[in-house]
Amino acid sequence: MDIRIKATDYELTSEVEVYLADRLSALEKFIGGNADIARCEVEFGRDAGRPRHGKNIYFAEMRVISPGENDVYARNNSESVNGAIDDVKEEVERQLRKRKRTNMSYVRKSGAMLKRLMRFGRE
Known part of the structure; x- marks a missing residue:
């Protein structure tokens, strides 16, 4: 999978890069x-609208682009970069699981229909 990383108002360290790759x-x-031709675009950094709250709030957003299928996108905020990455990864994983489960459901239904047609012919 091709991974493209963009850091906004944040210094990208090797630890964060290894954590993200993991x-x-x-x-x-x-x-x-x-998986070989899919692309994952990740952007994270400090949220510019939050400094007046007295905390550093970080955001992470991820888009998984797979040819022939809809893109998967998620964005989340957290008090740490690693926390934001974890939250957005869980959301993208949930969406990908749902898409895979839906695709398998269609495959099973079409296979059952084909089996029924082969067994009994057209009705």
Whole structure:
């Protein structure tokens, strides 16, 4: 999977990059056969609208682009960059699981219909 990282108002360190690569490796099994040509765009950084609250709030957003299927997008805020990355990864994983489950349901239904037609012919 091609991973593109963009940091906004944040210094990208090697620890964060390794942490992000570790989290994204778990998503490849949900993409299926398109994992080689799929692209994951990740943007994270400090949220510019939050300094008046006295806390540093970080955001992470992720878009998984797989050819032939709808894009998966999620955005989340947290008090740490790692927390924001974890939250957005869980949301993207949930969406990818749902998409894979839906696709498998269609495959099973069409297979059952074909089996029924082959067994009894047209009715």
